[in-house]
Amino acid sequence: MVIAGVSSDRGKWSNIMFRRLLDGPFDGELIAVNPARSEVEGQPCYASLRDVPGEVDYVQLLVAREHTVDAVRDCVARKVPVVHVLSSGFGEVSGEGPGLQSALVEALAGGASALIGPNSLGLYSAGHGLCFSDGCHFDPGPVTFISQSGALCTDVLAQGQIRGVKFSKVLSVGNCADLDWPDYVRYCRHDPETGIAVFYIESTSNGRALYEELKRLARNKPVLVLKGGQTPAGAQAVVSHTGRMTGEHDVWQAMMRQAGVIELTGLNDLLVTLQAWSSAELQPRNRSGDGVMVIGCGGGVSVLISDALVVAGLSVARLGPGTLSALKQLEPAAKVFGGIDNPIEMPVDRLFTDPAKLARLIETSAADPEVGMVLLHLNLIAFSDLFGDDNLTHLEAVCAAIRDVAGCVAKPLTVVLRNGDCGQTTGTLYRSALTSLGSQAGLDVFSDLEPALAWLGRVRTFTGCRS
Amino acid sequence: MTAPLVMDLVSARQMISGCGVEFANWQVVLSADAAVSAAAGLDGPVALKSAAPDVVHKSDSGCVVLGVAGDEAVEKAYAEVTARAAAAGSVTPERVLVETMTPGLAEVIIGLKRDETFGAVVLVGLGGIFTEVLEDFVLRLCPVTEPEALGMFKELRGFSVLAGARGKPRCDLDALARVAVSISWLGNDRDDILELDLNPVMAMEQGALAVDARVVLNGREKHGAHQA
Numbered sequence: 001m002v003i004a005g006v007s008s009d010r011g012k013w014s015n016i017m018f019r020r021l022l023d024g025p026f027d028g029e030l031i032a033v034n035p036a037r038s039e040v041e042g043q044p045c046y047a048s049l050r051d052v053p054g055e056v057d058y059v060q061l062l063v064a065r066e067h068t069v070d071a072v073r074d075c076v077a078r079k080v081p082v083v084h085v086l087s088s089g090f091g092e093v094s095g096e097g098p099g100l101q102s103a104l105v106e107a108l109a110g111g112a113s114a115l116i117g118p119n120s121l122g123l124y125s126a127g128h129g130l131c132f133s134d135g136c137h138f139d140p141g142p143v144t145f146i147s148q149s150g151a152l153c154t155d156v157l158a159q160g161q162i163r164g165v166k167f168s169k170v171l172s173v174g175n176c177a178d179l180d181w182p183d184y185v186r187y188c189r190h191d192p193e194t195g196i197a198v199f200y201i202e203s204t205s206n207g208r209a210l211y212e213e214l215k216r217l218a219r220n221k222p223v224l225v226l227k228g229g230q231t232p233a234g235a236q237a238v239v240s241h242t243g244r245m246t247g248e249h250d251v252w253q254a255m256m257r258q259a260g261v262i263e264l265t266g267l268n269d270l271l272v273t274l275q276a277w278s279s280a281e282l283q284p285r286n287r288s289g290d291g292v293m294v295i296g297c298g299g300g301v302s303v304l305i306s307d308a309l310v311v312a313g314l315s316v317a318r319l320g321p322g323t324l325s326a327l328k329q330l331e332p333a334a335k336v337f338g339g340i341d342n343p344i345e346m347p348v349d350r351l352f353t354d355p356a357k358l359a360r361l362i363e364t365s366a367a368d369p370e371v372g373m374v375l376l377h378l379n380l381i382a383f384s385d386l387f388g389d390d391n392l393t394h395l396e397a398v399c400a401a402i403r404d405v406a407g408c409v410a411k412p413l414t415v416v417l418r419n420g421d422c423g424q425t426t427g428t429l430y431r432s433a434l435t436s437l438g439s440q441a442g443l444d445v446f447s448d449l450e451p452a453l454a455w456l457g458r459v460r461t462f463t464g465c466r467s
Numbered sequence: 468m469t470a471p472l473v474m475d476l477v478s479a480r481q482m483i484s485g486c487g488v489e490f491a492n493w494q495v496v497l498s499a500d501a502a503v504s505a506a507a508g509l510d511g512p513v514a515l516k517s518a519a520p521d522v523v524h525k526s527d528s529g530c531v532v533l534g535v536a537g538d539e540a541v542e543k544a545y546a547e548v549t550a551r552a553a554a555a556g557s558v559t560p561e562r563v564l565v566e567t568m569t570p571g572l573a574e575v576i577i578g579l580k581r582d583e584t585f586g587a588v589v590l591v592g593l594g595g596i597f598t599e600v601l602e603d604f605v606l607r608l609c610p611v612t613e614p615e616a617l618g619m620f621k622e623l624r625g626f627s628v629l630a631g632a633r634g635k636p637r638c639d640l641d642a643l644a645r646v647a648v649s650i651s652w653l654g655n656d657r658d659d660i661l662e663l664d665l666n667p668v669m670a671m672e673q674g675a676l677a678v679d680a681r682v683v684l685n686g687r688e689k690h691g692a693h694q695a
Contacts, residue, residue: 078580207584211608240681241598242578242590248604251582254606258615 001026002032002056002080004049004071005063005087006040012060015041017122018130025129025138031056039405049074055079065089068118076111083264085117091175092119098430102179108178119172121150124157126167127193133157141166141283142195143274146184148173148202149228152180155267156198164439165274168193182209189217196222196277198270202229211255219262222462224273226264226304227252237458262461272451275444276458279412280443283463289370290460291317294343297351299376301418305375305449312457316342323368330360348382352394355401362402366409371457374409375452376402379414380426399436406443413443416452471661474682475520476564483680486649488665491676493566495611500543503538505565512536514678519557519562527554534568548574569676571669573628573636577647577677579609579654579663581685587654591616591647593625594667599674601625609654616644616651629670638670646675 006018019041021030027172031052032045037100039045044051049059049071059073059080060168064086090101101118108115122132126140133154150172157170168191173184181204188197197217204210217223227249256263264270291404292314294305306316319327319342327344344351344361351358364400366374406413415437430447437445446452474482481629488671494505496635497502506513525531529551532544545563552560579616582588585608592604605619620629620640631637654660665674669676 063532204584208586208608211585224469240578240580240664240683241576242580242664243662243683244597245592245602245604246580246590247587248582248584249605250590251608254588258607269586326629439507 002031002033002049002052002059003329004059004061005067006032006034006037006045008034009023009035010038016060017060020131020134022467027129028057029054047152049078049080052078055153058082059084061085061087061117061370063087064120065097065100069100071108072104072107072113072115073373074099076108076113079111080113083113083115084120085115085174085177086120086122088119090118091177103174103447105177114183115178116171117174118177119150121153121172123172123214124153124167124170126169128149131157132170132172136161139300140168140193141278142193143167143198144188144191144194144196145170145190145198145200145202146173147171147216148176150174150284151199152200152267156270159267161270162434162438163271163275163444164441165271165278176204180204180206180210182206182213185210185217185223188223189213189220194221195281196224196274197224198264198274200226200228202227207255211259214256214261216261222277223259223261224264224270224438225256225261226266226270227256233251233429245427254280268451269454272454273458276412276455277462279444279455280459282450283372283410283412287316287446289368290372290463291315291342291370292456293317293319293365293368293371293374294345294377295351295365295374296343296379296416297348297382298379298418299345299348301379303446303451305377306343307455308449308453312453314453314456314460317368317371318342319365319368319370323365326364327361330357330364348386352378352383352386352398355398357440358398359401359405362405362413363409366405366411367414371462372411373456374411374413375416375456376413377418377419377449377452379423380429381419384425384429391425391429394435395433399433403437403443406440410442415443415445416449416456417445417447418449420447468689470686471683472686473520473523473532474684476518476680477681479682482682483650483663483665483677486653488646488649489674489676490568490680491567491669491678493564495562495564496545497561497563499542499545502563502565503541504539506535507538509565509567512543512568513624514566514568515541515548516564516566516679517548517552517557517560518562519552519559520638521557521559521561522552522555524573525552528552530555533626545639566678569669569671571667571671571676572635574662574667575629575643575670575675577643577650577668578665579650579660581654581658581661587651587658587660589644589647589654590621591621591623591652593628596622597628607651609651611648611651613641613644613648617641619647620644634694636672639673639675642675643668643670643675646677659685 007015019030030039033043035047068087090097125133126138145156153172188194279319420426496502496505512534514533517525535544549560576592578590587609589609592598597603603624605622629638664681665677
């Protein structure tokens, strides 16, 4: 791998990128190119790509935009398969930018090189130990995220990893001057490491080919698409009703539906959906019902959850008589609180004082074949009032019990920790629980009911698709 | 130089009929007498619509009279339509379309538009208020298969209107789907069509009949073509 345009200035992005690769787990051969240096960060530096010995597989260009065209010509001459242009100042700006972008594409003519970008943030590849930012891990996973926004690459990787989502690749594609969406979608179909593909798309120069490729990919793998940006409507006749009623976004939505991909509504939906997919994947394939088991404290909250489940087209699981009697044995005093049923709704002192009993309640109800998913909700204010100074210790014991039970029930489990934003104590409790539970497979933590309900809906979509 | 232009009503109907879409019986006449004899040859009450190529928005300019029965009424309607077409600035106001009134179970719109990114797109919706006010329509990229077209109608929020709501008979959904398929292929094959409306298409217990068509072409500007 060659990085062209590596500065010796430690404050410059190109130098930071280079050092990150030197210090990180990247185990390939890394070569710097800069005409003004013979050495950068203790590594030999070549004046030009033409001087680099041996085969070059992949080049990242960080050179100033006026030097990119020559650098691309060098790559073509060296038959570099992939030229990744991180430099910016092309089609995304006015003035000379668009002309330079055309010159980049022209420089590829007749060669065997393909170009990613320009105006790209870079590439995260778990398998290669490559990343565009610090602080991420390289545990490989099935998620490939390809984005026309570099900023979203950072958000999705960081926010996803903290929630336990594991990525194969995260690629910022920039302006799509050469390789375009149909190519990236086709790549995901052929890439065995991609188990689920997520795209943030703003525009494409080849809509039909994109549609065809999305359709092909969606036959093999789940595909999530977040469409951003509205390009200005072109000169339209708009004499007809059809022309007047339908906008550009309607057509994108229709295309996504027709291609069989899942349309995302925003960044939160993207993350919730990825979490839901990872959790749904863990479920055994011969699962029966898709009802929701609701366990928690706070009667009104349980009622509202039950209502919201119905609105979302989900259902509260009807527990079988065997499950009900097993639950009664676990909690003989339950009839004091109106009897054991679904939702299991008990005061915080009964539900959370004995973590082992909480785990058995979850395990016993989740074993019912009608239960497909479990939602546990906890009011952190009541918890903090009850356990006082022992709050954190006790919460960790509860989290440990939940982690263990999540590992053995083999059904997606979500924990909603309410009121974590009401003061310092509940805030500390929330962050502690998130850290403790966040990376447990099959278990997803939310600070509010709304994303948890969205998560339940997506889990059911994925388990439904599969059966 | 290219400019969008509205296709002549007769040519539009002939082109769409050629794709297998059925229209209510119609005839173009140039005089009141011809209108009367055309109406006599059609079943039941008729509609008279200006067929002047230079009247683009014929409903808006009052150039449509519906539910006309009897020779005198046809004569009167002919006079009305031609007068309004003339008032709207037409140079050929005498050109009038006489068409059988078709009682449908429901009115449907089936249309096309050309999207800059994805090309031809087919639309189905319920006619009148459902489409315009409630924005109840479904789009697909062209072409679509018959099962896909059926799925489009079923996706409409007001689908129950077509499926036989409140004891009404069920519309011939297969016939509606076939119209959508034909239109979608037209959009796929003819990239000079910018927009097309079949509005309304009458959904019936058996079959479906188009009663109005508007086509906007991306054509060369030329003498006699009417710019949209």
